[in-house]
Amino acid sequence: MSDLRPIRRALFSVSDKTGLVEFARFLAERDVEILSTGGTCKALRDAGLTVVEVADYTGFPEMLDGRVKTLHPKVHGGLLGIRGNAEHEAAMAEHGINPIDLLVVNLYPFEATVAKGADYDTTIENIDIGGPAMIRAASKNHDSVAVVVDVEDYQRVMEEMTAHAGATTLGLRKHLAATAYARTGAYDAAISQWFARELGDTFPRRVVVAGQLKQSLRYGENPHQQAAFYVTGDQRPGIATARQLQGKELSYNNLNDTDAAFELAAEFEAPTVAIIKHANPCGVASGPDIVSAYKAALACDPVSAFGGIIAINRKLDGATAEEICKLFTEVVIAPEADEAAVAAFASKKNLRLLVTGGMPDPTSAGMTLRAVSGGYLFQNKDNGRVSLDELKVVTKRAPTEQEVKDLLFAFRVCKHVKSNAIIYVKDGCTVGIGAGQMSRVDSSRIAAWKSQEAATAAGQAQPPGTIGSVVASDAFFPFADGLLAAAAAGATAIIQPGGSMRDAEVIAAADEKGLAMVFTGMRHFRH
The missing domain is CATH 3.40.140.20 (AICAR transformylase, duplication domain)
Structure with missing residues (x-):
């Protein structure tokens, strides 16, 4: 038995009218009967096409402010009825249900409505009900029905119909059904995520990732x-x-x-x-x-x-x-x-x-995701920042005004360096970066070594940039050795979260070297 299915009747209900008239005209030229809902119907009729409005076909008007228009047996029966099944075909004939061979639906613009910052009630009204129901019905019956949810697929359908005397292949219908289920899945994901945000539910029981x-x-x-x-x-x-x-x-x-x-x-x-x-x-x-x-x-x-x-x-x-x-x-x-x-x-x-057209807001809320075996790790994006009044001076010497500026600069950079991270900064510029080491003292030494290499490469006679610099550490110094390595490189001030069992030992080492040190109370691990 051939898997080709001719398209004789199509149902259109779209919010995105891109390419609508051209696609519908292609079908009409091949004697395909077109059913359509309110706004889509008007657009097609305005273009001079003959269209049967769904309300006329079902015998029921659109009602409840348009919430109910395609939720009807004559629509869903036409999509779900199995061709060649004698029982289905008898029931369809008894109730005046005509088979629908092509469904063209794109959903209410829920995601765009949310992106515009619409209020709660407006957002709710942009949750499509009839569209997803029809899409799922047509996709389930893809053996006989082609379903199009993306305007990019209009051309594929037209090419197949041209090649196969107005019919589509099972291969195409399977691909279209897969695309359709992915679309309704992404749509439901967007709705569930919006509800979670509205409810302040950071980690709901179920979460769906869609792209x-x-x-x-x-x-x-x-x-x-x-x-x-x-x-x-x-x-x-x-x-x-x-x-x-x-x-x-x-x-x-x-x-x-x-x-x-x-x-x-x-x-x-x-x-x-x-x-x-x-x-x-x-x-x-x-x-x-x-x-x-x-x-x-x-x-x-x-x-x-x-x-x-x-x-x-x-x-x-x-x-x-x-x-x-x-x-x-x-x-x-x-x-x-x-x-x-x-x-x-x-x-x-x-x-x-x-x-890009703009810069992202580094303080905005968001989530990060990482795949692990059998699941995902979700967390809030690290949008933490430390301000001047949050710094706690823990050494005998307080940092100078310039050191404070560089310390805050260094700590912001630190957030974006793989742990263990050590950042040397002078005059608003990094002069040494140690990243991704298993030992914090190694990061301190590597950053200083790279600063020396940079000075050598530049042919400078003066010492490396770490002399007179400040240092940021993404996490506390578990021992004084990392701080002492920074002091040996010429650093004069340190910024770190604090919180080690050996904080007193580290502070004493800083005082002995004449360093200024501030604690932030905030860690910036980046793995």
């Missing part, structure tokens, strides 16, 4: 891994909202690193540049302008910056772009880029330039 494919990737972290990029519909500026103005296709690692870089650059109000390599910063600096900030960030570790990601929290200008062109860079991301910057990058064909 829409934005980009298939060549591979994942390594060539033997498959990968793709899905977006959630969150309008937070970043890689999900970015437009790529030029350059090669973005890879999995590009996307991961670019996200890390942009979130870090967003932490600062002053013009700031963050340079990232393998999801860790190798240089971060604020300055009076972007080009100054870029030069200072690059100076922290110019060797690691090669082939890195550069994030900027201001409009990218031509002068900064020209400086960036001197270095091999994978990705540059900024909220905007002026014409001079775009022109400067034109010769760098492989460099990816992304513009």
